[in-house]
Amino acid sequence: MSISKNLFSKALLALIWVAAAALWLLSVLEATKATFGWFNLAWAATIIAGSTGIVVILGTILGKGGYFGKRFKIIFGAALMIVAFGCLTAAIVVPGEIIWPIIAVVITVAILLSILVVGGKKWDQGDNQNAGYKNYYQRKAEEEKKNKKED
Numbered sequence: 294m295s296i297s298k299n300l301f302s303k304a305l306l307a308l309i310w311v312a313a314a315a316l317w318l319l320s321v322l323e324a325t326k327a328t329f330g331w332f333n334l335a336w337a338a339t340i341i342a343g344s345t346g347i348v349v350i351l352g353t354i355l356g357k358g359g360y361f362g363k364r365f366k367i368i369f370g371a372a373l374m375i376v377a378f379g380c381l382t383a384a385i386v387v388p389g390e391i392i393w394p395i396i397a398v399v400i401t402v403a404i405l406l407s408i409l410v411v412g413g414k415k416w417d418q419g420d421n422q423n424a425g426y427k428n429y430y431q432r433k434a435e436e437e438k439k440n441k442k443e444d
């Protein structure tokens with residue numbers, strides 16, 4: 294039996310989702326409404342989107358992958374964080390003038406993380422930019438030298 298190496302993060306994420314759903318259920322039951330009445334769908338969505346965004350971003354930073362995969366996952370995680378922030382503003386009253394600056398900070402941090410995670414590499418970087426690269430003519434000359442030595 295093989296165990297996935299990111300089983301812990303998946304299980305933790307599932308537990309967080311279950312906790313959010315359970316708290317939401319407790320908020321609507323008559324017996325526990327007095328205690329958990331403050332918890333609503335907006336809080337549940339905030340917890341689910343925020344935790345998923347954090348797990349996606351951290352998993353991308355710590356994991357392996359290509360240029361586009363890492364960039365997409367970090368941007369997706371940042372989008373989930375923005376959704377979480379939108380749900381949070383629905384759950385509590387946040388002044389309207391602070392919403393867009395916070396979204397801008399989340400987006401710019403996501404861009405910074407995506408640059409740091411991919412190491413500043415360009416997706417279309419050619420082989421000729423790597424150390425020790427030899428063009429066609431140099432390789433052909435070496436091959437001819439090798440063939441002359443063998444003769």
